[in-house]
Amino acid sequence: MTGRAFLATFRAVLSDRSAFMLIVVSTILYSFFYPSAYSGEVAVRIPVAVVDLDDSGASRSLVRRIAALQQADLAARPASPGAARLWLETTGAGAVVIIPEGFERHILNGAQGTVALYGNGAYLLRSSTALSGIGLAVTTIAGEAASDQAMAQGAPARPALSLVQRPLFNTREGYGSTVFPGVGFLIIHQTLLMGLTMLAATLRETLGRFRLPSRTLIGIALAFFVIGWADVAYYAGFVFWFQDYPRAAGSPGALIVGGSLFVGATVAAALALASLFRTRERPLQLWMGTSLAIFFLAGLSWPAEATPAWLALLARLLPTTAGIHLMVGLNQMGASLAEQTREVLNLAILILVYGGLAWWRFTKISAPDLQPLKPD
Structure with a gap:
């Protein structure tokens, strides 16, 4: 049965x-x-603009790193912050990076270089993804600059510990x-x-x-x-x-x-x-x-x-x-x-x-x- x-x-x-x-x-x-x-789980190739007011070796290195990011597509190189803002508002792009004048000089003098990052709040997810990738590129440049400064001052070139981020389950x-x-x-x-x-x-x-x-x-x-x-x-x-x-x-x-x-x-x-x-x-x-x-x-x-x-x-x-x-x-x-x-x-x-x-x-x-x- x-x-x-x-x-x-x-x-x-x-x-x-x-x-x-x-x-x-x-x-x-x-x-x-x-x-x-x-x-399309992970947002990639989000249009970003870079305004390089310093036009130095350090600033060009940062621009190259941004262009190589998976998250970012270097879509524009406006001549001024005002032009970059207009580009951001009219194209609906993800982010704008402004490298101020004196960026390399501050680094070589042992001071902190500054970079301004602007995201598009109308597209929060795209903007945050692009900014996180750009932040990683800036962090890499900062680490290299800190290492060079430490070597010039006679301190150890590398820290004793380094941070390695690796997702375990959701790779x-x-x-x-x-x-x-x-x-x-x-x-x-x-x-x-x-x-x-x-x-x-x-x-x-x-x-x-x-x-x-x-x-x-x-x-x-x-x-x-x-x-x-x-x-x-x-x-x-x-x-x-x-x-x-x-x-x-x-x-x-x-x-x-x-x-x-x-x-x-x-x-x-x-x-x-x-x-x-x-x-x-x-x-x-x-x-x-x-x-x-x-x-x-x-x-x-x-x-x-x-x-x-x-x-x-x-x-x-x-x-x-x-x-x-x-x-x-x-x-x-x-x-x-x-x-x-x-x-x-x-x-x-x-x-x-x-x-x-x-x-x-x-x-x-x-x-x-x-x-x-x-x-x-």
């Missing part, structure tokens, strides 16, 4: 066009459509690399949840209240578990690689355990919810508007420490809260299951709670007109 229910569930998904589009097609479309918005330092690995697992959760509840609500509309034998319920759960695991393998094994998102090559065993817990908790929650809906449209109406709230409650983009304690505790009732943390930790950060004990226990408890509730709702509730539903 379990095997027949397993196969009957797949037939139901394939025969129901709306469910098939939601469970299968939308999962694939989202994997390409959603990341496309973040394809591209982009927004898409931060958001989509978590959103991918939210997509899996929502499509499974809405698809299973839609199929159950369709049966409820057609047959009224019905009771499922335990083996039939297990067969349905196994079918959706297989679909969910196929989604996890597709996203973790192909989509993240195809989109070039950071991956830490987590242990295959840990990924299998983590993925099984996440999918199991999602299927258990979907079955528990499926027993409550009477109309086919209700699951979509409820869950389409909650995806954003569920993502924020997961604590990936909005820290749990900044969330009210009662709300953070309530969020633990959602499979996505622990599931996203677990899967991102294993897949993107290379964490071990021991380091994710809290999330593992959270998902295991949800499987037991929601699974027990679904079993009780589908197999034990009785009514005068309630008949067992047998698989085809």
Whole structure:
């Protein structure tokens, strides 16, 4: 009976066009459509202008470094600050650099050279990206000048310590690399949840209240578990690689355990919810508007420490809260299951709670007109 229910569930998904589009097609479309918005994660080649009033070797060296930056495109060399301001206002460019007269002389005399940086507040992200790159070029020039000054004064040429900045997990330092690995697992959760509840609500509309034998319920759960695991393998094994998102090559065993817990908790929650809906449209109406709230409650983009304690505790009732943390930790950060004990226990408890509730709702509730539903 379990095997027949397993196969009957797949037939139901394939025969129901709306469910098939939601469970299968939308999962694939989202994997390409959603990341496309973040394809240009890091702003590059932002137009900047440089006003060189010093025209010295040091100022020309700084201009060359700015021109070589990935973030900046040296688009103009105005003759005066006024012309640079007019250029900034009319072209909507990112930033203006003004090198004042006496820049090199101050450095050679052992004093501090000054550089004025102006950003375009109308394009805050572009402007801040350009200014951060220019700031790095200025810092490099300043370091070289400080080294030359120290050598002239007989002091050590290099400091004993140097700062090396290296991002650990989000190596591209982009927004898409931060958001989509978590959103991918939210997509899996929502499509499974809405698809299973839609199929159950369709049966409820057609047959009224019905009771499922335990083996039939297990067969349905196994079918959706297989679909969910196929989604996890597709996203973790192909989509993240195809989109070039950071991956830490987590242990295959840990990924299998983590993925099984996440999918199991999602299927258990979907079955528990499926027993409550009477109309086919209700699951979509409820869950389409909650995806954003569920993502924020997961604590990936909005820290749990900044969330009210009662709300953070309530969020633990959602499979996505622990599931996203677990899967991102294993897949993107290379964490071990021991380091994710809290999330593992959270998902295991949800499987037991929601699974027990679904079993009780589908197999034990009785009514005068309630008949067992047998698989085809």
